Amino acid sequence: MANQIKKRNSKTLTLESTFRSDFSNCSKTKDFATAVSLFDSAISQNLKLNLHHLNCFLYICSNSIEESGAAAIDRGFDIFNYMISSNINPNEATITAVSRLAAAKDDADLSLQLVQSLVKYNDKPRLRTYDSALLCYVKRLDAEKAYLVEKEILNSGLCLEETEIGALLKVSAEVGNAGKVYEYLHKLRTSVRCVSESSAKVIEHWFSGVFGVGASGGLGECDTGRVKDAVLKNGGGGHGLGWIGNGKWEVSRTNVDLGGCCCACRDRLVCVDVSKEDNEKFAQSVVALATEREKYSNFTNFMNWLDEHNDFQAIVDGANIGLYQQNFAERGFSVSQLEIVVKELYKRSNKWPLVILHDKRIRSLLANPSSREIVEEWINTGFLYGTPVGSNDDWYWLYASIKLKCMLVTNDEMRDHIFELLGCGFFPMWKERHQVHYTFPKGKLELQMPPSYSVVIQESVRGSWHVPIAGEYHDELLRTWLCITRPGPLDHDGKMDYVNESSDCSHTSNGTVGITGKRKERSASPTR
Numbered sequence: 001m002a003n004q005i006k007k008r009n010s011k012t013l014t015l016e017s018t019f020r021s022d023f024s025n026c027s028k029t030k031d032f033a034t035a036v037s038l039f040d041s042a043i044s045q046n047l048k049l050n051l052h053h054l055n056c057f058l059y060i061c062s063n064s065i066e067e068s069g070a071a072a073i074d075r076g077f078d079i080f081n082y083m084i085s086s087n088i089n090p091n092e093a094t095i096t097a098v099s100r101l102a103a104a105k106d107d108a109d110l111s112l113q114l115v116q117s118l119v120k121y122n123d124k125p126r127l128r129t130y131d132s133a134l135l136c137y138v139k140r141l142d143a144e145k146a147y148l149v150e151k152e153i154l155n156s157g158l159c160l161e162e163t164e165i166g167a168l169l170k171v172s173a174e175v176g177n178a179g180k181v182y183e184y185l186h187k188l189r190t191s192v193r194c195v196s197e198s199s200a201k202v203i204e205h206w207f208s209g210v211f212g213v214g215a216s217g218g219l220g221e222c223d224t225g226r227v228k229d230a231v232l233k234n235g236g237g238g239h240g241l242g243w244i245g246n247g248k249w250e251v252s253r254t255n256v257d258l259g260g261c262c263c264a265c266r267d268r269l270v271c272v273d274v275s276k277e278d279n280e281k282f283a284q285s286v287v288a289l290a291t292e293r294e295k296y297s298n299f300t301n302f303m304n305w306l307d308e309h310n311d312f313q314a315i316v317d318g319a320n321i322g323l324y325q326q327n328f329a330e331r332g333f334s335v336s337q338l339e340i341v342v343k344e345l346y347k348r349s350n351k352w353p354l355v356i357l358h359d360k361r362i363r364s365l366l367a368n369p370s371s372r373e374i375v376e377e378w379i380n381t382g383f384l385y386g387t388p389v390g391s392n393d394d395w396y397w398l399y400a401s402i403k404l405k406c407m408l409v410t411n412d413e414m415r416d417h418i419f420e421l422l423g424c425g426f427f428p429m430w431k432e433r434h435q436v437h438y439t440f441p442k443g444k445l446e447l448q449m450p451p452s453y454s455v456v457i458q459e460s461v462r463g464s465w466h467v468p469i470a471g472e473y474h475d476e477l478l479r480t481w482l483c484i485t486r487p488g489p490l491d492h493d494g495k496m497d498y499v500n501e502s503s504d505c506s507h508t509s510n511g512t513v514g515i516t517g518k519r520k521e522r523s524a525s526p527t528r
Helices: 002-029 032-044 051-062 070-085 092-104 106-121 128-140 143-155 160-173 178-193 197-208 224-233 274-293 295-309 318-322 335-349 359-366 371-382 395-405 427-436
Strands: 248-252 314-317 354-358 384-387 407-409 433-440 444-450 465-468 481-485 504-508 514-517
Touching: 002 032, 002 051, 002 197, 032 051, 032 070, 032 274, 032 465, 051 092, 070 092, 092 106, 092 128, 106 128, 106 143, 128 160, 128 274, 143 160, 160 178, 160 197, 178 197, 178 335, 197 248, 197 465, 197 481, 274 395, 274 427, 295 384, 295 395, 314 318, 314 335, 318 335, 318 354, 318 359, 335 481, 354 359, 359 371, 371 384, 384 395, 395 407, 427 433, 444 465
Parallel strands: 314 354, 314 407, 354 384, 407 433
Antiparallel strands: 248 481, 433 444, 465 481, 504 514
16 A cells, blocks of 8 residues: 555656646746646646646746737637636736736737726736736727726826827827827827837827817917926926917928937027926935935934035036046055045036035045045035944935935946835936936046937927937937927917926027026034
8 A cells, every 4th residue: 555655656756747748848948738738637646736837827928929829829718717717816916817817819808807896816016017908908999998097007006108008099099189299299208218219109190180280279269478487396397288370280200410400490499407396306205215225314414414415507417427447456445536626516507516425524634635635625615424334325315315306426327226116107207308428538637517408208388399319329310200290379480488497407609508606605413
């Protein structure tokens, strides 16, 4: 009897070992025929399949639809039904795959119902989980249900990306819903920097087609002041009040010159900043994360100090500049590089910038005879702030530049974990407008100021649109833009006559951005 049990156990172990080996290979090859054969074999041999196994099979089925058609759909549902009948609760990955299968057989309602069923299994959908249902409704030109999917996505606390916004824009254009087209153009504007070629074609089709001709305003004969106020409130580059102008749109593909002038219509594009509301949200999100991770009193002290010393026009990431191209093995720190940057910023604006450094670094520099004099001068002048030991100085220079709406001099691309925590869709727009890069070719400082215009969808005060198309360009002059214009009530000389008041920057004659302002003496020293 014992020998018989041993033989059965040995046989079972052999079957399970073979399955594990075959499953591992199948997971790598993702071959549909192999996957369903392995599933059928496991069922016939009464092998225990878990959630991971079944999700892998479902993933392979959902990715084999184009090649295997109805067979992939049917076998995928067989696997899903086996899972449910075996009391194995699906998770988000399961539902994403099966929702894709439902959409492939043009059952958008079932696709959405599957997503909605996740709540029963105590799991939450991701953006990708909704995509199949949304795109299926778009394909069927069922705009109203597509809008309902969008509503569910937003209610789930998720943010739309270009795939979803582009799909909603497409279905709105196809059914001729001018108001929704306008809404999704602005959602594209705030969510992506440059649109994909597929989104660009949808936009071209709308403005060039019969629906585009009929998209006259929600504004009518609006007053110039109201439009310009809205543009300033939104950070520049768009008013969001509705279509302006009447008649046929002129659509062309063109380029933009160094000074931001459209080569087709000669409108001058602007620097687009985050709106005042978003800037405040951005600042508060930094405060929330910083106070959570820093000793509360440290960051609060800095915030209070900054309230009293709030006329800086530039913030300097001292460590980033001092350590630039230094020998880290020798812990090198170049005070001279930092001094060159400080003096150049003062020369441009007649104001000292706020330099942020760790207290530990400051003490080290003060202990060094070669750097003591200059550091003492900075302390006495009152523009050097020392962050406490154990603090992350990134929070300090980032918050200061957001709070004061001024330039930030650093080569830090802000891709580290702490910046990912912010999760702000307008972070790239803010960086483009406020970050100043630097280099020291042959020891000579070169500041790379923000561009004279922003590479982002722009809606002018007279109703024209300029849309940048995504692509890798070594020269921004080569980027393709959509230029979309028609006569409007605010036409004058074709130039933008408003400025972006949300920043303390001005355009110089050569198209670059300069730091301007007058010096104001400081009475308090920020170092401790």
